[in-house]
Amino acid sequence: MTGYDATRAAAYWGASRHEGADELAAVLSLGEPAHVNAAYDAWEAGVLGDALLESAGPAPASRGLDLAAGVGRISLQLSPRVRRLACGDLADGMLRRLRRNAASAGVRNLDPVRLRSDRLPFRDGSFSVAVCLGLVEHLPPEVRRATVAELARVVAPGGVLAVVLNNDESRLLRDPGDNPHRDGAQRENGYYCAVVRQRELLAETAGAFQERTLGSNLFYSLQRHASRALGEERRRDPRLAPFFERAAAWDRALRPAGAMARAAADHHLHLLVRR
Secondary structure: OOOOOHHHHHHHHHOHHHOOOOHHHHHOOOOOOHHHHHHHHHHHHHHHHHHHHHHHOOOOEEEEEEEOOOOOOOHHHHHHHEEEEEEEEOOHHHHHHHHHHHHHHOOOOEEEEEOOOOOOOOOOOOEEEEEEOOOHHHOOHHHHHHHHHHHHHHEEEEEEEEEEEEOOOOHHHHOOOOOOOOOOOOOOOOOOOOOOOHHHHHHHHOOOEEEEEEEEOHHHHHHHHHHHHHOHHHHOOHHHHHHHHHHHHHHHHHOOOOHHHHHHOOEEEEEEEEO
């Protein structure tokens, strides 16, 4: 397949991802055991919440944006920190689940919006807080660059943007046995995934944002890749869950950075402050 078809991508993320009942699998990784996705979610949401509280203080921000909001796993946690939260996603199926989850949780300050990340329907400087998690690796370079430009446009000066990037320096993440489709080619079903060059993307943001690394999921990643040697049945044994929970807790507490994190972490979380 040549080019990138956003319609196919929307159909994939909005339909086939939701055939099972596991919502974390739908938005994170269909191939991982539930305890692996839960640990990733605990790290990402925990560090993000800590960082936004540190940067913005306890008072709610006026308006926020969760770009690629999915089923609302981050939106629901962000909702107390903003007066209104725009929840943007390309896939109708994701937004339907988000609305249902928000209603079940009694959260009423979310505004679900179907959109393309490279054509945001918001005015300049609309948001003081924005998050973009689990998206950029699913966009081809030209769409990714346009998305970064759009985020720079809609985040107000002094506002913050949190973004998670997969780690192009990790040999573990680049192992084709981990995800053979992480090759920068769109499948017939619409799925696209790539390993994004962190330095390249951060260079694209440097003119508009000042960057601060919030650490990595180093301990989680070491645990995840080591568990692959156990075989499929043993890897899915729920008795492994406490080990992943502890790994996520270490990542949240220590926020690993430096050479070891560059060599082995799957992801880094960055906080970008709008200039």
